[in-house]
Amino acid sequence: MDAVGMLGSYWWIVVLILLIVFYKVVLRLFGAVIIPGNAIGVVRKRWVLFGHNRTLPDGQIIALEGEAGYQADTLAPGLHWALWPWQYDISVVPFIDISEGKLGVVDARDGMPLTDRVFGREVDCKAYQDARAFLTKGGQRGPQIAVIPPGTYRINTSLFSVKMVNVLEIPEGKVGIVTTQDGAPLKTGEIAGREVPGHEMFQDGEHFVHHGGNKGLQAQVMLAGSYYLNPNFASVELANMTEVPIGHAGVVIAFVGDEGADVTGEGFKHGNMVKRGERGVWVDPLDPGMYPVNPKTNHVVSVPTTNVVLNWATGKTEAHKLDAKLSTITVRSSDGFTFNLDVSQIIHIPRSSAPKVIARFGSMDNLVTQVLEPTIGNYFRNAAQKSDAISFLNERTARQGEAREHIQRALEQYDV
Numbered sequence: 017m018d019a020v021g022m023l024g025s026y027w028w029i030v031v032l033i034l035l036i037v038f039y040k041v042v043l044r045l046f047g048a049v050i051i052p053g054n055a056i057g058v059v060r061k062r063w064v065l066f067g068h069n070r071t072l073p074d075g076q077i078i079a080l081e082g083e084a085g086y087q088a089d090t091l092a093p094g095l096h097w098a099l100w101p102w103q104y105d106i107s108v109v110p111f112i113d114i115s116e117g118k119l120g121v122v123d124a125r126d127g128m129p130l131t132d133r134v135f136g137r138e139v140d141c142k143a144y145q146d147a148r149a150f151l152t153k154g155g156q157r158g159p160q161i162a163v164i165p166p167g168t169y170r171i172n173t174s175l176f177s178v179k180m181v182n183v184l185e186i187p188e189g190k191v192g193i194v195t196t197q198d199g200a201p202l203k204t205g206e207i208a209g210r211e212v213p214g215h216e217m218f219q220d221g222e223h224f225v226h227h228g229g230n231k232g233l234q235a236q237v238m239l240a241g242s243y244y245l246n247p248n249f250a251s252v253e254l255a256n257m258t259e260v261p262i263g264h265a266g267v268v269i270a271f272v273g274d275e276g277a278d279v280t281g282e283g284f285k286h287g288n289m290v291k292r293g294e295r296g297v298w299v300d301p302l303d304p305g306m307y308p309v310n311p312k313t314n315h316v317v318s319v320p321t322t323n324v325v326l327n328w329a330t331g332k333t334e335a336h337k338l339d340a341k342l343s344t345i346t347v348r349s350s351d352g353f354t355f356n357l358d359v360s361q362i363i364h365i366p367r368s369s370a371p372k373v374i375a376r377f378g379s380m381d382n383l384v385t386q387v388l389e390p391t392i393g394n395y396f397r398n399a400a401q402k403s404d405a406i407s408f409l410n411e412r413t414a415r416q417g418e419a420r421e422h423i424q425r426a427l428e429q430y431d432v
Contacts, residue, residue, distance in 0.1 A: 049096045049106050056170045057091030060105040078126040078175050080151060086174035088147040112169045112178055119244050120164030120178040124150070127157040134198040134231075135161035135249055138222035147172040161198065161221040163246045184243040184252060191308045192238030192252040194218055199231040208233040208272050208313045217241075221249045235272045237310045258302075258309040263322040265370040266302030269315040270295050289371050297375045301367060317379060319370035326388060329358040338384050345393050347400035349408055357396055361388065361423065369431035376431075383432070391426050395419055 051057045061084050064070040072083045079085045091099075091106065099106060114120050122144055124136055136156035141149040143164050164178065171178060186192045198221065202209060209230030215223045217238050238252060245252065260266035276294030290296040302316065309316055326339040333340050344356045365373055377383045399415060400408055408415065 047098045047100045049099045051091050051093045053093045055108045055110045058107040059087040090172050112171050114166045116166050118180050122160040123177045127155040130158050138162040144176050145170050147175045184245045186240045188240045190254045194234040196250045199229040202230050208235040211236040218250045235313045258307045258316050260302050260304045262304045264318045265367045267317045267371050267374040268298040272313045301370050317374050321367045326361045347397050349400050349405035351404040353405035372431045
């Protein structure tokens, strides 16, 4: 095939090259710019020949009044004229696509300076697609508190940078412990911020800050689900939900909340108990079940409300392990014999008394070591000293009855 034939076979390539040259050279010389349907044109004006607004004010990088520099207004898809190549530099920027399961975290290069805030406040600018509205309505320079949900957006990249991050997923059986990076400082003596209604589980950061939310650890937890949460504004640590097993009561010791009035009355002088939601030991325990409790602001003590067997016998321990440190009791009789006793004791703590036990002792282990162990051990040691060894052992049934009555009287004052 000769050269003419080859040219005829590939005529469309020649036409394409001519069209490209026509656009790149001829049309461009006349100020024509074509923006594809999936992009915008970011405009940089090289210079301004006439007018008082030839240069940008100090500290400003985006032009609002036609000054030289990057322009706030972008070019929509289509054909545009009078953008002379010696005056305008046009960058074709694809739309920003945020897929499902992602969100966009934004940083602004221009705007009002941040003063008492860590993140730029939210302004109505069509999800950062209207750069002019952002700048004229008080948008602030720096990291932004509002995020961009999944979708396709026309964003001026000379003003905004967008980083894709994953949507927060909290699985079933877990809670999210939140620490915020913006808001009012915590008051003296507080360890976590109080709950602020209306911020949609920290997804509306502007609402949180504007309505008095505190910076730092939060008392409110996030439940299982998917969240469009700005990870720069709020970090989340996963923790297990709190389980109160069957046959137990969950006594809550709250480290946050209002200082509540003691509800125990004058007869109980071993600690204050308060209503639910207040700081202190809650007088109303949790029933068996799963609860979204913040383990950094509340401690839940599981108290058995069924009969509990405790063994004073070396190597014999029940599943609850409360008697793991108990051992055989060594006694001495009145006639000088020393021998060992293996003792089992059954105790019961009513549900309504569980908070009193915890308010008094702090834990079930402390109840065993501070009350039960010395009470039972001392009883049998004293009883053995009042009898000879043979009589003591032969009168086992009587000893058991006496021990039960003595220990019951001793433990009643401890609500056991």
